[in-house]
Every structure is written in structure tokens, then in C-alpha cells.
Amino acid sequence: MNAEWNIRTCADCCAACQTKYADGETLMSRLRFTPEGYLRDDFCADCWPERSPGTETETSAWATVWHAPIPKAEEPLKKETAESLLRELMETEDPSKRNVVFILAVMLERRRILAEKEVHLQPDGIKIRVYEHKKTGESFVVPDPQLRLAEIESVQREVMDLLGIPLPQGKSAPNRPPAASTDPETTEKESAPTI
Numbered sequence: 001m002n003a004e005w006n007i008r009t010c011a012d013c014c015a016a017c018q019t020k021y022a023d024g025e026t027l028m029s030r031l032r033f034t035p036e037g038y039l040r041d042d043f044c045a046d047c048w049p050e051r052s053p054g055t056e057t058e059t060s061a062w063a064t065v066w067h068a069p070i071p072k073a074e075e076p077l078k079k080e081t082a083e084s085l086l087r088e089l090m091e092t093e094d095p096s097k098r099n100v101v102f103i104l105a106v107m108l109e110r111r112r113i114l115a116e117k118e119v120h121l122q123p124d125g126i127k128i129r130v131y132e133h134k135k136t137g138e139s140f141v142v143p144d145p146q147l148r149l150a151e152i153e154s155v156q157r158e159v160m161d162l163l164g165i166p167l168p169q170g171k172s173a174p175n176r177p178p179a180a181s182t183d184p185e186t187t188e189k190e191s192a193p194t195i
């Protein structure tokens, strides 16, 4: 099986002219969905309009600001975070972790570490979400498992467990009944006669 998800780093030079990007330079990135997998190319502003063919598979394109890599020494103390966990799991390519990978990506999007760039529907019906890491410019390609509300809670619990966050004791997961049966507005709408 091909890698279901992957991280594509931002190249440090233009795919066409090979010129190294300067810190703060705006470049253009594109992602292509090909039979071999997802391919990412980055171009400088001059080469972007002249880029080589591939437009028939080019489904996603966006501008990125190039940031020189942060020296390793500046990294905080090694501690499992949602981001480090997401990176580890995406490397393992373990299909049983697909729900966890998706929830972690959503968490990082809410924290504004990742930004959603594209939603791509594959011919097989699988929805692919492409996130860009706001600091590093990497693309995170994550299939959306289309979780239902009940599934989300158990996956969130698994994520907390993996992150070493203690689960609240005593009141385990408040069992909220489905919104439709308690929300009077929804119920009213649903029972309203259709003409």
C-alpha cells in the first residue's frame, strides 16, 4: 500500500532555476496528485508562470513565505506534543492510527500551527485534507476518516492517552445524548410537517 499520508517539506531552492530562497521570500508551491503519490514543487516568483507542464495534475497551489530553518538548538525540551506525535505517527504509516492522525491535525489547525490549504476528493471517494505548517511551510497530507461524533470522543481519549494527559477521573466522558433529541429547535424543525 502506498503511504496514505505524508509530509512534504518545502524545498530550499526553486525547482526550476535552483536559486536558494532568501529568508522571507515569497514563493509558489504546488501539490500534484499523481499515480505515484503526492508531489510537491516550489518555485520562485519568476519561474512560477513558466513552470513546466503538469497542470493537468496540479490540484493545489498556494503562496508560501520561505523561512530559513530554525537551528536545532532552539527547540524546546524534548516533550511529546501534539505536533511531535503527529510527525511520528505519519512516519510510521500505521493504518490503525489514521483516526488519531486526523484528530491531531485538526487540533493543530485549531491552534493555528497548521492551516488547511485544500480538500481533495479522490476518485475512490476518500477525502484528502492538505494542511500547511505555518512556520516550516511543510505540507501535511491527511485523509479525512469522516469520523462520527461518537467516534471522535473515543479517538480524543486515545490522543490524550498518547500525549500522557491524564483523563478526568470519576465523570468519565459525559454521555451527551444526540443533539437532535434534546435540542427543541431541531426537534421542532424535524417534526414540522412537510408540504
Ligand SMILES: [Zn+2]
Residues within 6 Å of the ligand: 014, 015, 016, 017, 018, 019, 043, 044, 045, 046, 047, 048
Ligand atoms: Zn526560479
